[in-house]
Amino acid sequence: MEQISNFLNLPFTDPVLIFSLILLIILFAPLIFDKIKIPHIVGLIFAGALFGPNGLNVLAYDSSFHLFGQVGVLYIMFLAGIDVDMNDFKQNKNKSIVFGMYTFIIPMLLGIATGIVLMYLIYNNLSGGEPITWVSGEASDSNTLIKYCALSAIVLASMYASNTLLAYPIVSRFGVSRNRSVNIAVGGTIITTVLALLVLAIVLEVARGEMNYIFWLRFIISLSIFGFIIFYLFPRIARWFFKRYADNIVQYIFVLAMVFFASFLAKLAGIEYIIGAFLAGITLNRLVPKQSPLMNRIDFVGNAIFIPFFLISVGMIVNFRILFDGYLTLLTAVLMSVIATLSKYLSAKAARKTFKMSNSEESMIFGLTNAQAAATLAAVMIAYNFVIGYTASGEAVRLLSEEILNGTIIMILVTCIISSIVTERASKKIAISDISNEKSAGIYKPEHRILIPVSNPNTINSLMELAVLIRNKNEKQPIYALSVMSNNNYESQGAIESQKLLEKAVSLGAATDNKVKMISRYDLNIASGISNVVKEKNISDVVMGLHSKTTFSDSFFGSMTDALLSGVNRMICIFKSTQPMGTIKRVVVTVPADAEKESGFNKWCDRVFTLSEHIDAEIVFYCNANTTRSIASLAVARKNHIQPKFMPFENWDEFMTIKTAITSNDLLVVISARKLSPSYQTSFEKLPTQLSESFQENSFIVLYPEQFKEGEVDQMQNSTTKII
Structure with missing residues (x-):
């Protein structure tokens, strides 16, 4: 009994018991809070507060929670970067930039205006009217106090400006992720988050008293070197690694190493770790297909372990009791929630007026950008741990106080609930509208x-x-x-x-x-x-x-494939892979004349477009003018994320001229045809030799579209003509 009693002494000290409790919290907190329609991210924070030192004191906030909390916040920012669809941003680049500035400037203005007054009240309340001894050694007068109130207000405003796409899974569930309002919201999120994090980094330097021309010179040079490493070297190193090592576990460890090394480089460059993690996600975005085992592992480990640890660690340092200690904490929580929500609503309203959007699109933008979570939590934690002075009684004066920290938790709760509700309602309306438009336009929806x-x-x-x-x-x-x-x-x-x-x-x-x-x-x-x-x-x-030849007389595709082509009218893809799909930069598609007359034209176009979008690769079609018009029309109808490019290709006898345009990181897709079909050409007889001799180093797909009507293929089964 005494041994059991020792185990149950509070706070727990046994590592196995602590980890078991953490796993139970991670398991049950989302389940419980989902029942009451509150996002589980808030549930984990509340659980941390309940079991932490300011609650039941079951768990102590020790170095292990600090370590895993730091890992978790970097992981959140990495996921925010790697999940962004960069093609959405490119497609609506100008609109995203305009909205990004709206959703950055409006919260900054409102946040600074209200934040200076709020921080003045908080600092005066903390010091009891007595002078504050500043760490920088500055005079303890009202001017210095106003200066630090302004710096704190700027950081607070940057928290309002940043946002997390917490409601994006709702958009995906309703299948409306291609709507322009979603694209604009995603692009705006990239801009405002990066700007907000840069503001945080600059304010921290000012608070340290290191803001001078030497700082700016050092900052620009170090930032340039950092940018060169992240945006030039990292993609090339990652592409080289993924080509040579296919093991998913090894790839996952490599990705983690890249993320944390990028975070370290960011700190060396004079900016915060979280910016490095976010930019690492942006850099690796194109190299990790969204539908891949590697991406699945990245999402799973982050959402199952690292991120919940961070959220619990945040809750553990929150003291909800001070909400009842006086009016100031309650005022802070209410004011932060109102300003964060109002500023994002005004930004969405401005976007609607500028781009002449519908009510549903305005609601979608507001819903997606209202949620505060990852960057907000990261910023408040950094600023909370940044001590700028001490009161006469020796109490630490932080860049963002405990009232702001607790107010942030309430703000996250409020904004996440509003975001989820508004986004779901907007998604339903847009989905219904899209279905109606697709029916009237006759857009092809293939069965897979x-x-x-x-x-x-x-x-x-x-x-x-x-x-x-x-x-x-x-x-x-x-x-x-x-x-x-x-x-x-x-x-x-x-x-x-x-x-x-x-x-x-x-x-x-x-x-x-x-x-x-x-x-x-x-x-x-x-x-x-x-x-x-x-x-x-x-x-x-x-x-x-692709068939491996076993005899000299064996055909390139093999007798089994030849027989299958003559007996099956459905789409057949013959694939030869030389590198992982995530390392493909461009999909080059060669299309014969009259391909648009085939019954399976829409289907293979949809498959090729979907492939290029999933691997985030540019797509180029080599085809004649008539086929170009048909493919371009389909691309517009399905609202492609990646806009196709077209190159003139009139004569299939000139197929080998494409060889000069193919690079090692291209995927060649050859649209072929069965004999007697509208797009069949005698030049297809040369295709096996051309592929085997000139494209050995490339991944390629030979695609036979769905062709003929039912019954016509059965007639061809009796044909003695060899089909390639």
Whole structure:
């Protein structure tokens, strides 16, 4: 009993017991607060306050919480950078810049105007009217007090200016992330967050008394070196690493190392760690596909461990009891919540007037940008730990006081609730409007039933990667993994190996939160087995690897592929991978004349556009004028994030001229055709030789669109003509 009593002494000291309690808090706090419609981020902060030294005193705020809290805030900023769709920002660049300035300047003006008065009241209340001894050694007079009130007010205003896209998952759930209001809000968030963090860094230097021309010279030089390393060296190092090391765990450790090294470099450059983490996310944004095992691991570890630790550590230093100690703390919380919400509302209203937006779009911008969380918490923690002086009684005077810290928690609670409610209502209205517009415009919405025939353990990773990247992220249909065997002996070695491949496909799908359904089939031959499954499961796409030639007379694609092309009219992608998709910079698509006349034209266009968006790669089409108009029309209708580029390509006999335009980081997509189809050309007969001789170093996809009407393919099965 005595041993148990020692374990239960408060605060807990046993590391296993502490970690167990933390995990229970991380598990149950979101569940409980979700029931009462409060964002779980606020729930974790409240849990930290409840169990921390200012609450039940179950957990002590020691060095471990400080360490994991620091890691957590850097992780939050990294996720904010890596989750941003840079193409959204480019597409609405000018509007995003204008709104970014609105949502930065308006909160700064309101925040400074009200903050100076508020900080003067707080400092006077803290010192009891007695002079404050400043760390900088400045005179303890009213002018110095006003100066520090102004500096504190600027930091407070920068907290109002920054925002976190906490409600973005709501937008994704309703499928309206391509709406221009969302794009503008995301772009504006990038601008205002970076500016707010830079303001914080400059104010801290002023408060240290180091603001002079030497500081500015050093700051500009160090910032330039930092920018060169982050924006020039980091992407090249990361691309080199991802090409050579495919293991997801190794890649994840590499990404973490890049993030924390960037944070350290930011500190060396004279700015805060969180700016380095945020810019590291921006830098790695294009190299980590959103639908990839690596991105899934980044999200999972951050949201499961690091970020909750940070939120709990924030709650542990909050003392809610002072809310009842006097009017000042309550006034601070109310004022901060009102100013933060009002300033973002006025910014959204200004954007609506400037860009002639609808009420729903205005609400969307306001909802997305109203939530205060990551950057706000980071800034208040940095400023709270920055001591600028001491009272006559020896109490520390902080750049942002305890009243501001506690007021920030209330502000986060209020803004997160408002943000969630407003964003959900706006998303519903925009989604209903988009559905109505799509029906009237006849926009193509393809069904995704993807089949992957698995037989080669060396290609299954790349095939699963491609299958995930050509799917819409909200697709509900599973990916089908198929193993076809002609031997009906279930105990054979081949059956065992096939089962292992199917299980690996399921594992790879789970790593990206995609359901994979295994199919084992025994048929006369592989082509027949695939063809039958395509019909039985109503498959829309077949994704398969490039055949490895076993004999000199064997065709480039293999006899099985040839037979499949003649027996299946659905879209078939033959994929050869030489590098991870995340390292692809550009997708180059060659399209034959009359491709727009094929029945599967819209479908393959949608798949190619989706692929380029998921890997954040530029897309270039080589095609004639008629096909260009058709593809451009589809791009406009589906509101592409990445605007396609077009190059004239009139004669397929000149296919090899494209070789000079292809670089090592390009993905070549060749749109081919079955014989007797409208876009078929005799030049396709040369394609196997051209690909094998001139594009060995490139990843490429040979794509056969869905062609012919039902029944026409059956007639072709009896054809003796070889199809390539």
